[in-house]
Amino acid sequence: xxxxxxxxxxxxxxxxxxxxxxxxxxxxxxxxxxxxxxxxxxxxxxxxxxxxxxxxxxxxxxxxxxxxxxxxxxxxxxxxxxxxxxxxxxxxxxxxxxxxxxxxxxxxxxxxxxxxxxxxxxxxxxxxxxxxxxxxxxxxxxxxxxxxxxxxxxxxxxxxxxxxxxxxxxxxxxxxxxxxxxxxxxxxxxxxxxxxxxxxxxxxxxxxxxxxxxxxxxxxxxxxxxxxxxxxxxxxxxxxxxxxxxxxxxxxxxxxxxxxxxxxxxxxxxxxxxxxxxxxxxxxxxxxxxxxxxxxxxxxxxxxxxxxxxxxxxxxxxxxxxxxxxxxxxxxxxxxxxxxxxxxxxxxxxxxxxxxxxxxxxxxxxxxxxx
Numbered sequence: 001x002x003x004x005x006x007x008x009x010x011x012x013x014x015x016x017x018x019x020x021x022x023x024x025x026x027x028x029x030x031x032x033x034x035x036x037x038x039x040x041x042x043x044x045x046x047x048x049x050x051x052x053x054x055x056x057x058x059x060x061x062x063x064x065x066x067x068x069x070x071x072x073x074x075x076x077x078x079x080x081x082x083x084x085x086x087x088x089x090x091x092x093x094x095x096x097x098x099x100x101x102x103x104x105x106x107x108x109x110x111x112x113x114x115x116x117x118x119x120x121x122x123x124x125x126x127x128x129x130x131x132x133x134x135x136x137x138x139x140x141x142x143x144x145x146x147x148x149x150x151x152x153x154x155x156x157x158x159x160x161x162x163x164x165x166x167x168x169x170x171x172x173x174x175x176x177x178x179x180x181x182x183x184x185x186x187x188x189x190x191x192x193x194x195x196x197x198x199x200x201x202x203x204x205x206x207x208x209x210x211x212x213x214x215x216x217x218x219x220x221x222x223x224x225x226x227x228x229x230x231x232x233x234x235x236x237x238x239x240x241x242x243x244x245x246x247x248x249x250x251x252x253x254x255x256x257x258x259x260x261x262x263x264x265x266x267x268x269x270x271x272x273x274x275x276x277x278x279x280x281x282x283x284x285x286x287x288x289x290x291x292x293x294x295x296x297x298x299x300x301x302x303x304x305x306x307x308x309x310x311x312x313x314x315x316x317x318x319x320x321x322x323x324x325x326x327x328x329x330x331x332x333x334x335x336x337x338x339x340x341x342x343x344x345x346x347x348x349x350x351x352x353x354x355x356x357x358x359x360x361x362x363x364x365x366x367x368x369x370x371x
Contacts, residue, residue: 175315
């Protein structure tokens with residue numbers, strides 16, 4: 001069948017709208033009519049060349065929601081009409097990591113930046129030329145054929161446009177605070193960078209019982225949203241955030257700092273480590289350029305104060321269970337999703353959407369597909 005999609009042909013580059021050929025589902029696959037896709041910064045990292053795909057051109061987009069329109073043969077447990085949220089890290093349930101409760105590190109996720117099936121074949125093409133899918137998904141397409149390992153079934157009465165956010169940004173931010181930073185009641189937490197990930201770290205920290213949640217972002221609009229969604233303080237720089245954290249902790253510093261800056265550098269990490277107390281946790285969720293290395297932190301500083309630098313992929317979440325938990329929190333009014341969507345875009349406006357992201361105009365922009 002045919003599908004219209006945003007294609008990245010080279011990196012650095014911009015998204016081009018093209019009509020592509022899409023294969024139908026094989027065994028263990030689903031054909032999904034995509035309803036909405038979040039404009040996550042990770043996809044922009046591909047366009048800017050910060051991260052590299054094994055195969056270009058590529059249809060990116062990994063934060064999505066949609067409706068199952070066809071089920072591959074001999075694929076039990078799925079039906080036409082099922083509503084789904086995409087899982088950008090598939091979970092096999094059998095590898096060492098899944099068996100150890102770390103589904104976010106599943107071995108099948110190694111293909112996230114390959115964009116092909118395990119056998120090297122592709123599902124998308126243009127005039128016979130293979131087109132890859134970021135994370136095996138490609139939610140920047142009206143239709144996608146995906147593995148059942150990359151889909152989570154959700155109740156059919158939930159609004160699919162905002163549900164796309166629980167495919168990446170919400171569990172990544174929320175889990176970065178609740179799981180990776182191990183926020184507990186009474187904690188003081190700093191969240192650096194209030195975009196589609198950081199705003200959910202704010203929500204997660206507040207939900208976990210932190211009494212002081214300090215949001216840091218140079219954009220006033222983002223600080224205001226953070227205050228509405230759980231932050232107790234919002235400031236424009238880390239120096240001010242560190243001072244506030246120390247004022248609540250007898251000079252010790254924050255219990256944790258969650259770094260969600262769109263282009264994370266070693267300097268950001270150093271600021272986070274400086275801001276936390278002894279035995280505190282600095283969580284790194286933001287992504288930087290593959291080519292930039294080095295963190296200006298003294299090993300002695302880490303040793304003597306026993307501080308921890310902790311990476312966090314997808315907030316250490318298990319999307320097979322956490323997506324459903326988050327839909328319940330949303331239904332109970334304990335997780336805000338509608339308030340995260342700053343603007344809705346048509347597929348043809350994808351480059352404008354990312355320009356708005358870089359200009360600090362959006363908490364989260366989403367593409368709503370027209371069919």
